[in-house]
Structure formats: structure tokens, C-alpha cells
Amino acid sequence: MFADIPVDVGVVYEGERIRKPSMHVELGGPKVKLKFELMRVKPSEEVEDGKVTVIGPEVQDLREGSSIPFGMYFEASGKELEEEMEGVMERRIHDFCNYIEGFMHLNQRYDIWLRLDKKSVKKGLTFELIGKVIQRLYKSEMPIIEKIQTTFITDPAEVEKMHREAIKIYEARDARTRGMKNSDVDVFYGCTLCQSFAPSHVCVITPERYANCGAISWFDGRAAAKVDPKGPIFEIKKGKCLDEFKGEYEGANEVVKEKSLGDVTRVQLFTTFDYPHTSCGCFEATTFYVPEVDGMGIVHRDFKGSTPAGLTFGAIADSTAGGRQVDGFHGLSFEYMRNPSFLRVDGGWNRIIWLPTELKEQMKDYIPKELWDKIPTENDVRNINELKSFLESHDHPIVERIKAVEAAAPALAPEAAPTVAAPTLAPTEGAVPAVGGLSIIFKDAKIYAKKVIVRRLSSKEREKK
Numbered sequence: 001m002f003a004d005i006p007v008d009v010g011v012v013y014e015g016e017r018i019r020k021p022s023m024h025v026e027l028g029g030p031k032v033k034l035k036f037e038l039m040r041v042k043p044s045e046e047v048e049d050g051k052v053t054v055i056g057p058e059v060q061d062l063r064e065g066s067s068i069p070f071g072m073y074f075e076a077s078g079k080e081l082e083e084e085m086e087g088v089m090e091r092r093i094h095d096f097c098n099y100i101e102g103f104m105h106l107n108q109r110y111d112i113w114l115r116l117d118k119k120s121v122k123k124g125l126t127f128e129l130i131g132k133v134i135q136r137l138y139k140s141e142m143p144i145i146e147k148i149q150t151t152f153i154t155d156p157a158e159v160e161k162m163h164r165e166a167i168k169i170y171e172a173r174d175a176r177t178r179g180m181k182n183s184d185v186d187v188f189y190g191c192t193l194c195q196s197f198a199p200s201h202v203c204v205i206t207p208e209r210y211a212n213c214g215a216i217s218w219f220d221g222r223a224a225a226k227v228d229p230k231g232p233i234f235e236i237k238k239g240k241c242l243d244e245f246k247g248e249y250e251g252a253n254e255v256v257k258e259k260s261l262g263d264v265t266r267v268q269l270f271t272t273f274d275y276p277h278t279s280c281g282c283f284e285a286t287t288f289y290v291p292e293v294d295g296m297g298i299v300h301r302d303f304k305g306s307t308p309a310g311l312t313f314g315a316i317a318d319s320t321a322g323g324r325q326v327d328g329f330h331g332l333s334f335e336y337m338r339n340p341s342f343l344r345v346d347g348g349w350n351r352i353i354w355l356p357t358e359l360k361e362q363m364k365d366y367i368p369k370e371l372w373d374k375i376p377t378e379n380d381v382r383n384i385n386e387l388k389s390f391l392e393s394h395d396h397p398i399v400e401r402i403k404a405v406e407a408a409a410p411a412l413a414p415e416a417a418p419t420v421a422a423p424t425l426a427p428t429e430g431a432v433p434a435v436g437g438l439s440i441i442f443k444d445a446k447i448y449a450k451k452v453i454v455r456r457l458s459s460k461e462r463e464k465k
């Protein structure tokens with residue numbers, strides 16, 4: 001695509017994964033505490049168009065196989081650029097990095113995870129050239145950017161200094177929608193940027209529900225839609241309010257249905273059940289439903305351990321992501337957790353039964369005071385039995401629900417329960433391949449199972465069939 005760049009650049013490289021054995025270096029990521037990416041709008045005289053600065057070692061001087069603290073800082077100017085657009089412009093860093101062959105970018109803001117592969121580095125790819133590519137892509141896709149300069153930071157002390165600044169800027173951006181209500185506005189905003197890996201996902205961004213990635217607020221959506229109304233971030237007319245408490249709007253349903261090609265027909269913004277907001281894959285945290293206590297835990301991306309359900313963030317995220325609506329498993333942003341409407345249909349914070357220590361601390365000002373000691377962390381419980389005992393001994397509000405679940409249990413015992421015919425799957429028309437995968441899609445189905453066993457039949461068993 002660019003004659004002076006030693007690697008290819010194009011949408012075709014989006015989704016390219018760089019595995020550890022082929023990686024030259026990892027920038028940020030789960031092993032590194034300090035990392036960030038930031039876009040700022042500046043006056044024209046403060047921006048030297050095309051300038052790329054590297055503070056710290058260049059790509060070739062980084063130790064092969066290492067993971068390092070890392071920062072990326074873009075400054076842009078243009079007559080029509082406004083500070084309000086920073087969040088949306090910043091979110092495009094993800095796409096533009098991923099267009100570069102041998103360069104992988106995941107997540108956003110203070111949570112970025114990038115990898116450069118050995119082959120591209122051998123061909124001569126450097127931060128200097130990456131900066132040039134990203135600047136060109138910005139200018140071609142967002143012509144209102146007149147000048148842009150870039151700084152890559154690999155010096156740990158400099159990353160730390162700038163990271164502190166970046167956190168303050170993110171916080172100031174997030175605070176703008178606090179106190180606003182959905183009823184204060186006539187339009188919401190939608191985003192389909194994540195459809196490249198979650199085809200049926202549409203973010204519905206409202207004053208009371210920040211985007212899943214935590215990078216786009218209602219104000220950011222407004223700025224993006226103004227600049228590029230036909231772009232991936234667009235206006236959604238609210239239309240008739242179908243249920244204010246649940247957060248269901250005719251206009252949002254229509255847009256989600258259209259943009260998901262009919263896969264998702266209804267969205268209720270403030271619940272994890274029935275018609276929850278879809279979950280892409282770059283959510284900051286996700287809920288996980290624990291049937292034994294009829295409550296939800298929440299685990300965030302940086303949590304390395306195992307939840308009391310015995311699953312890691314990665315395993316839970318796999319059950320949540322992909323643009324699906326999965327009861328109880330719900331991708332969300334930290335800012336949405338700070339909103340008073342957070343999961344209000346399900347009971348809000350009263351329904352949250354577990355949090356990692358780090359996330360709990362982060363939410364300290366937003367968790368109701370009377371609940372603080374009642375929500376356990378990884379330091380209090382390690383499995384479901386311990387979780388249940390903790391909730392009971394600390395008189396968590398969920399205890400009432402646990403009692404209700406237990407009271408209902410005898411009625412569900414096999415001898416007492418009404419006989420429900422097991423659903424039968426009609427044979428597929430045409431041949432089902434004897435070898436290979438079989439995809440089963442349940443639509444509008446709710447399935448409760450204590451255990452599911454999937455095993456390969458022995459050759460004898462197959463003969464009998």
C-alpha cells in the first residue's frame with residue numbers, strides 16, 4: 001500500500017493474531033502494569049505535521065521476547081477538530097495498528113496489548129514507520145485532521161510519567177456524562193466498529209450506558225456522528241420508549257435489528273437477562289451468573305486468577321463475547337458500573353456477589369456503603385461453597401434469593417416436578433457429514449443443565465447408532 005513502508009498495510013490484516021513464538025516484542029499487555037494510548041486535540045502551532053518521536057529504545061533495540069511498558073501519544077490539529085472528538089479519534093488507533101502487517105493491537109486506553117512479529121521487524125518495521133502509517137491512515141479516513149504528530153514511549157520512567165496524565169484525561173472525559181439521564185436526550189448513538197470480530201454486535205451508547213470498551217461516551221458518539229454521519233458511529237433516534245426502567249426503545253431495537261442483519265431484535269439496556277445489550281469482545285469486564293446463589297460476579301480483563309466459579313476471565317469472556325445475548329454473561333465498561341442505572345432491572349449492586357479486589361477498590365465510591373463488606377473477593381472465597389457461606393454469614397441481600405431458590409428446589413425434584421417432554425432435534429434435511437463439526441443453534445431457548453457432557457462415541461457405539 002505504501003512504497004516506502006517495508007510491510008503491507010490493509011484491512012486484510014485486521015484480526016491477524018501474533019502468537020508468542022513469532023513475537024519480537026510485546027508492548028503493554030497483561031504482564032505489564034503501565035501502558036496507555038492517548039489522542040489529544042491541540043492548537044495548530046503545537047503540532048508539527050508528520051513528526052514521529054520515539055522516547056526510549058526503537059523496535060530493533062528491544063530485547064526479543066520481552067514485554068515492556070509502553071505509551072502511544074497522538075496530537076492532532078484542524079480547524080473543525082474539537083476536544084470532544086478525542087475519544088472517538090483515539091478508538092481508531094486500534095483499527096489503524098491492526099491494518100499493519102505483523103502488528104497486533106488489542107483493547108484500549110490504559111489496557112492496550114500490542115505485539116510486533118519477528119518477520120515484520122526483520123523487514124525493517126520500526127516505530128518511526130508505524131507512526132507514519134497511522135498518521136496517513138488518520139488523514140485519509142478523517143480529513144478534518146490537518147496536522148498530526150506521534151510519540152512512542154518505551155522508556156519505563158517516561159511511560160509512568162505520561163500514564164499519570166493519561167489517567168486524569170480519561171477520568172475527565174468519563175465524568176462528563178455522570179448525572180445525565182437517557183430521558184434528557186432525544187438521540188442515542190450506535191457503534192459497529194467491533195463487527196469485524198463480533199458480526200452481530202452493535203453498541204447502543206446512551207448517557208446512562210457507556211460503550212462496552214469504556215472508550216466511547218454519549219458525547220463521543222455525538223462528536224463522531226457529527227463529523228462522519230455515515231461512519232461506524234452513528235445517530236440512533238430513540239423513538240418510542242417501550243420500557244424506561246429496562247431501557248428499551250423502539251428506535252434502538254430497529255437499528256440493532258438492521259445492523260445485526262436480524263440476529264438481534266431487542267435490546268434492554270439495564271439487564272443481563274432476556275434481551276441484554278450484546279457483548280463484543282473488548283469489554284472492560286464481564287458478569288458471570290452463579291446459579292447456586294442466583295447472583296452475578298464480575299471479573300475484569302486484568303484479573304489473572306480464577307473466579308469462585310472456577311473460571312478465568314478468558315474462559316468467561318469466551319462465553320460472553322461474539323455479539324451474543326447470553327443470560328447472566330454480560331460485557332460492560334467500568335463507567336457503566338459507576339452509573340446509578342447499572343443492572344437496575346436485576347437488582348443492581350444488590351445482585352453482585354463477587355468482585356476481584358482490584359475492581360472492588362476501583363468501584364469503592366459507587367458500591368453502596370452497606371454492601372461493601374458483604375461482597376467477597378478472591379481473598380475471601382475460592383469456590384462456590386465458600387462463596388455461599390460468606391454471603392450467608394455476611395447477610396448479603398442475595399441471601400433472600402438463595403432461600404427462595406432453595407425453597408423452590410423440592411418442587412423441582414424429579415418425583416414432584418411435572419413431566420416435560422425432552423425436546424427432540426429434527427434431523428437436518430440433507431446429509432450431516434459423518435466427520436467434522438456439527439453446529440447446533442438454539443434461538444429463543446432457555447436451557448438449564450446441571451452438567452453437560454460431550455464425549456466422542458466409541459466405534460462400537462457408532463456402529464450401534
Ligand code: SF4
Binds near residue numbers: 091191193195212283
Ligand atoms: S465496544 Fe462498542 S463502542 Fe467500543 S469500539 Fe466496540 S462497538 Fe464501538
